[in-house]
Amino acid sequence: xxxxxxxxKSPRFDFERDEMIALIRQRGIEDERLLKAMMLVxxxxxxxxxxxxxxxxxxxxPIGHSQTIxxxxxxxFMTEALEVKPxxxxxxxxxxxxxxxxxxxxMGARVYTIERNMDLLNGARKIFEHLKxxxxxxxxxxxxxxxxxxxxxxxxxxxxxxxxxQPLLDQLAEGGILVIPVGDKEIQSIQITRRLGEKFQxxxxxxxxxxPLIGKIGWK
Numbered sequence: 001x002x003x004x005x006x007x008x009k010s011p012r013f014d015f016e017r018d019e020m021i022a023l024i025r026q027r028g029i030e031d032e033r034l035l036k037a038m039m040l041v042x043x044x045x046x047x048x049x050x051x052x053x054x055x056x057x058x059x060x061x062p063i064g065h066s067q068t069i070x071x072x073x074x075x076x077f078m079t080e081a082l083e084v085k086p087x088x089x090x091x092x093x094x095x096x097x098x099x100x101x102x103x104x105x106x107m108g109a110r111v112y113t114i115e116r117n118m119d120l121l122n123g124a125r126k127i128f129e130h131l132k133x134x135x136x137x138x139x140x141x142x143x144x145x146x147x148x149x150x151x152x153x154x155x156x157x158x159x160x161x162x163x164x165x166q167p168l169l170d171q172l173a174e175g176g177i178l179v180i181p182v183g184d185k186e187i188q189s190i191q192i193t194r195r196l197g198e199k200f201q202x203x204x205x206x207x208x209x210x211x212p213l214i215g216k217i218g219w220k
Contacts, residue, residue: 013044016056020072023058029076034084037106038076043069045127046099063097065117067211070158074208075100081179081192082154084109089149091171093142093180094158094213098124098135104156105133112149114142116214143215145171152176159213160188167217169193169200181210185219 020043021035029035044055046069051061060068070078079100082090086108092101095115101124104111111133115121118139128135138146142157143165151173157180164180172178172195181188187209193202212219 013056017043020056020058024073024076027073029073029080031080033107034076034079034103037103038072041099041102041106043072043099045131046097046102063120065120067094067096067117067120069097069099070210075103077205078156078158078179078190079103079107081190082156082177084154088153089151089173090154090156091146091149091152091168092156092158093145093168095121095124095137096158098127100156100158101135101137102128102131102133105135109154111135112146112152113137114140114146116141141215143167143213143217147171154179157181157213158210159218160185160208160210161213161218163217164191164193165215165217169195181208181213185212 021038044052047055047061058072060071063069084107088109090104090109090111092113095101095113101111101113113135121139145167150171152171153173153176155168155178160181160183163182168178174195176195178193180191182191183189189204189206190208191202191204193200
């Protein structure tokens, strides 16, 4: 269960968050709006109570149901690749504890998010309500997207897939970007694909590891 009421703020946590941001910046993240959002959105809100002391570690942490909250650098890398601007419509596949969706919302995006595990989704919804984020969510199979609200300016997938699901590509707006880890179950590359008319332009960044994307067009 995610703990929503945090301990009293302390200089230690402020220092650790500053250190996290400094490391992310040192590794090449340049989007100042993203870095500001990562300062404002407290990662402690989204980790298990027993792991609060590790909230600013640059590593993935378990959130239950065999899922994780991604490493902060990985979150930053994928978010920067989306080229988020205020008012842009973003679809997230894999709500998890809600951290990624909260960051996108803090950056001014209109966020739609899908989670296949109802317990995780309910936990994330409580955090969204508590923090007053206006995020649209549903429980379902993210590999088929959310056609009702398409097209999207960006789609971000927070689990590793054997390939980029065609419905997610189809639901991109012109110039829209899909960011998704693709590979086997052990290691993936992050594919960054932009829609250009009926064609797609893709580049890759290697050496990432995610939990499997389960669904009709993912892992079974």
